[in-house]
Amino acid sequence: MRRYHVTTFGCQMNVHDSERIKGMLEAAGLGEAPDRDEADVLVFNTCTIREKADDRLVQHLHDARGRKDRDPDLQVVVAGCWAESQREAIFKDFPWVDAAVGPGRISSLGDAMRADGERRGAFGSFDDFAADLPQRRERNFQAWLQLSMGCNSVCSYCIVPSVRGRERSRHPREVLAEARSLAVDGVVELMLLGQNVNSYGRDLPPAERCTFAEMLRGVDAIDGISRIRFMSPHPKDMRGDVIAAMAESDAVCEQLHLPLQSGSSRILKRMRRTYDQGRYLDLVGRLRHAMPDIALTTDVIVGFPGETEQDFQDTLDVYEAVGFDHAFTFIYSPRNGTEAAGFEDQVPDAVKHERLERLVDVVQRHAAARNAALVGTVQEVLSEGPSRTDPHVSRGKTRGNKTALFTPAAAAGTTVQVRIEETTSQTVRGTVESPVPA
Numbered sequence: 070m071r072r073y074h075v076t077t078f079g080c081q082m083n084v085h086d087s088e089r090i091k092g093m094l095e096a097a098g099l100g101e102a103p104d105r106d107e108a109d110v111l112v113f114n115t116c117t118i119r120e121k122a123d124d125r126l127v128q129h130l131h132d133a134r135g136r137k138d139r140d141p142d143l144q145v146v147v148a149g150c151w152a153e154s155q156r157e158a159i160f161k162d163f164p165w166v167d168a169a170v171g172p173g174r175i176s177s178l179g180d181a182m183r184a185d186g187e188r189r190g191a192f193g194s195f196d197d198f199a200a201d202l203p204q205r206r207e208r209n210f211q212a213w214l215q216l217s218m219g220c221n222s223v224c225s226y227c228i229v230p231s232v233r234g235r236e237r238s239r240h241p242r243e244v245l246a247e248a249r250s251l252a253v254d255g256v257v258e259l260m261l262l263g264q265n266v267n268s269y270g271r272d273l274p275p276a277e278r279c280t281f282a283e284m285l286r287g288v289d290a291i292d293g294i295s296r297i298r299f300m301s302p303h304p305k306d307m308r309g310d311v312i313a314a315m316a317e318s319d320a321v322c323e324q325l326h327l328p329l330q331s332g333s334s335r336i337l338k339r340m341r342r343t344y345d346q347g348r349y350l351d352l353v354g355r356l357r358h359a360m361p362d363i364a365l366t367t368d369v370i371v372g373f374p375g376e377t378e379q380d381f382q383d384t385l386d387v388y389e390a391v392g393f394d395h396a397f398t399f400i401y402s403p404r405n406g407t408e409a410a411g412f413e414d415q416v417p418d419a420v421k422h423e424r425l426e427r428l429v430d431v432v433q434r435h436a437a438a439r440n441a442a443l444v445g446t447v448q449e450v451l452s453e454g455p456s457r458t459d460p461h462v463s464r465g466k467t468r469g470n471k472t473a474l475f476t477p478a479a480a481a482g483t484t485v486q487v488r489i490e491e492t493t494s495q496t497v498r499g500t501v502e503s504p505v506p507a
C-alpha cells in the first residue's frame with residue numbers, strides 16, 4: 070500500500086482542508102505514514118500569508134527534491150494558498166513537483182496526481198466546497214465546521230482574497246445537517262470556520278438567507294454540542310444581533326478572536342479595515358457589557374507602510390485599553406499584487422523589529438495578568454488527554470480557550486470543573502473539583 074504524509078501550514082481553514090485531503094487519499098486506498106521519511110506521497114498544504122511562510126515551504130520542497138533524487142517513485146504534491154499564488158510558475162520553478170491544486174480545487178487532487186503535463190495543476194474555480202469531500206478527523210470530540218469560503222474584503226495588505234476567491238456561503242441546511250451528524254458522532258465542540266466567518270449568509274439567495282447570528286443560534290440548539298467557537302470574524306460584521314446571539318447561546322464560548330491589526334485610525338484607513346480606533350473600542354465595550362468574562366484575543370501587524378511612531382503608540386494604547394488575553398503579532402510583509410505592497414513609504418526592517426519587541430512585551434504582560442486573575446476561580450475544562458510531559462496530568466482548554474493543566478487526569482473528551490491555582494502567561498493550572506452532592 071502506498072503511504073502519504075500531509076504537512077500543513079497556515080490557518081485553521083488549511084488544517085480543516087488537510088482533513089479533507091487525508092480523507093480523499095484514504096478513500097483512494099492510500100494509508101498514512103507516521104512521518105515524511107516513510108511516505109511515498111508527500112503532500113504540502115501551504116500558506117502564503119507572509120514571506121516567511123513562503124521561505125519555509127521552498128526549503129521543504131528542496132528537501133523533497135533531495136529525497137526524490139534517491140527515490141524516483143516519490144510523489145510530491147502541493148496544495149493550498151501558496152500553490153494558488155504560484156500557479157503560473159510552479160512546474161517551471163519546481164519541476165520535481167508532481168501535482169498542485171489551489172484551495173478551491175481540492176476535489177481535483179486525485180485527477181491532478183494521475184495526470185501529465187499541464188493537467189497536473191488545478192487552480193482557480195472556487196465552485197466546490199471541500200466540505201462535501203470525505204474527511205478524516207484528528208479528534209472524535211472536536212470538529213471544524215466550514216460555513217463559507219473566500220473573502221470579499223479588500224484589506225490592502227492581504228493576499229487571501231486573491232488565492233481563496235470571493236466569499237461563498239454554504240447552504241444553511243447543509244451546514245446544520247453536518248453539525249447534527251457530527252453531534253451524533255460524539256462531537257461536543259465545534260469551530261465554525263470562514264475567512265470572514267461573521268459575514269456568513271449575505272451572498273445567499275433571499276429565500277434561503279440565514280445570518281451568522283441565526284446560524285449561531287441554530288448550532289446552539291443542537292443536542293450534544295456544548296461548545297461553539299468561530300474564526301475569524303471581522304470587527305465590521307460584529308453587529309448587535311451577533312453579540313446577542315453569542316450572549317444568549319449557552320454553547321457559544323465566552324471567547325472571541327477579534328483582529329485589531331492596528332490601533333491607529335489613520336493606518337486602519339490605509340489598511341481598508343473600515344473601522345477606526347473609536348469603533349473598535351466601542352465594540353469591545355459592547356461585547357464586555359453583554360459577556361463580562363469574555364476572553365479577547367487579537368491579531369496585530371506592526372510596520373505597515375507609513376506607520377509612524379505615533380501610529381504605533383496608538384496601537385500600544387488600544388492594546389492597553391482593551392487588555393487582551395493574548396495576541397498573534399506580525400511584522401508587515403509585502404505580498405505581491407496587494408495594494409499595500411505598492412505603497413512608497415515602507416517601514417525599515419530595524420524599525421519593524423524594534424516595534425514588534427515592544428509590542429510582544431505588552432502582550433506578555435497582559436497575558437500573564439489576565440491569566441493570574443483566574444486564580445481561585447473554577448473553570449470548565451474539556452480534556453484533550455495527557456499533558457506532553459506527565460501522564461498523570463491532563464491538558465485541555467477552558468471555555469475562554471486557555472490551555473489548562475490539571476490533576477487528577479481525565480480522559481480526552483470529558484468535561485471537568487477545575488479550580489485554578491497557578492498561572493503563567495501561557496497556561497493555567499489547577500485541581501479538578503469533586504462534584505458537590507446536590
Ligand code: 5AD
Nearest residue numbers: 226227328368369370399400401402
Ligand atoms: N503581513 C503581515 N501580517 C499579515 N496578516 C495578513 N496579511 C499580512 C501581511 N501581508 C496577518 C493579519 C491577519 C493574520 C491572519 O495575518 O494580522 O489577521
Ligand code: SF4
Nearest residue numbers: 079080116117118150
Ligand atoms: Fe495562509 Fe491565509 Fe491561506 Fe490560511 S487563508 S493558509 S492564513 S494564506
